[in-house]
Amino acid sequence: MRIKLINPNTTGSMTDLIAAAARSVAAPGTEIIAATSRSGPASIECHFDEAMSVVGLIDEIIDAPAADAYVIACFGDPGLLAAREITDAPVFGIAEAAMHAATFVSTGFSVVTTLERTRIITEHLVRNYGMEHQCRRVRATDVPVLELERPESNARATILAECERALVEDQSSAIVLGCAGMADLAAYLEDRLQIPVIDGVAAAVKFAEAIVGMGLKTSKRGDLAPPLPKIYRGKLASYAPGNGLVGSTTSLKAG
Numbered sequence: 686m687r688i689k690l691i692n693p694n695t696t697g698s699m700t701d702l703i704a705a706a707a708r709s710v711a712a713p714g715t716e717i718i719a720a721t722s723r724s725g726p727a728s729i730e731c732h733f734d735e736a737m738s739v740v741g742l743i744d745e746i747i748d749a750p751a752a753d754a755y756v757i758a759c760f761g762d763p764g765l766l767a768a769r770e771i772t773d774a775p776v777f778g779i780a781e782a783a784m785h786a787a788t789f790v791s792t793g794f795s796v797v798t799t800l801e802r803t804r805i806i807t808e809h810l811v812r813n814y815g816m817e818h819q820c821r822r823v824r825a826t827d828v829p830v831l832e833l834e835r836p837e838s839n840a841r842a843t844i845l846a847e848c849e850r851a852l853v854e855d856q857s858s859a860i861v862l863g864c865a866g867m868a869d870l871a872a873y874l875e876d877r878l879q880i881p882v883i884d885g886v887a888a889a890v891k892f893a894e895a896i897v898g899m900g901l902k903t904s905k906r907g908d909l910a911p912p913l914p915k916i917y918r919g920k921l922a923s924y925a926p927g928n929g930l931v932g933s934t935t936s937l938k939a940g
């Protein structure tokens with residue numbers, strides 16, 4: 686099976702880290718195609734970044750070759766439902782995948798994420814995904830996304846300290862890592878904390894394998910049906926549903 690792993694930010698080194706995490710858990714028959722968005726922000730840290738990242742993400746989904754499943758490797762799950770509309774191949778967001786995984790191995794988890802403003806965005810996701818009962822708290826470290834890559838930033842120690850506080854103050858029994866750029870930290874943190882630490886990239890890849898293995902596709906009945914054909918104007922004219930790039934027939938073939 687072929688899983689396309691899309692980093693919707695434009696930082697290729699982060700894609701390499703995410704791809705390594707995905708490949709380390711993928712089953713022998715799974716091919717991971719890692720892609721970095723070609724347009725948009727270098728890191729996604731606010732609502733505007735998220736909105737601006739979605740066109741680049743959609744480009745990666747409509748580009749050949751088609752995949753059996755898609756993973757959006759950013760913890761805000763930007764464009765997740767839009768992506769599900771334009772293909773019938775299952776699409777996974779790493780936040781949704783990680784939170785679901787956490788509920789299988791604990792009754793209460795904390796999310797440890799990057800900036801304070803990201804914490805608020807994650808709280809929206811917790812509510813959207815109906816995780817208010819299982820998610821005890823979302824914690825920010827105030828480490829910017831791209832600082833995760835710089836050893837001098839001391840991000841690893843900062844994140845470990847926040848996880849330790851989560852165990853004591855939130856009484857959480859699992860940690861969800863709140864950024865794709867933390868994918869390489871799961872084993873290190875799990876070793877020190879002795880509780881499950883869930884990286885959403887790994888979770889999404891394993892859910893993708895399971896759902897594709899079950900032969901499931903995204904439902905095209907209701908709101909995840911292909912977008913209705915209509916005119917789009919200005920810079921986005923070529924994305925008008927039904928004109929060939931995004932359309933009911935093309936996208937379903939791509940899936």
Ligand code: 5HY
Nearest residue numbers: 728729759760799864865
């Ligand atoms: C991510 N931003 O996973 C998010 C999460 C965050 O560029 N990749 C990003 O920390 O806001």
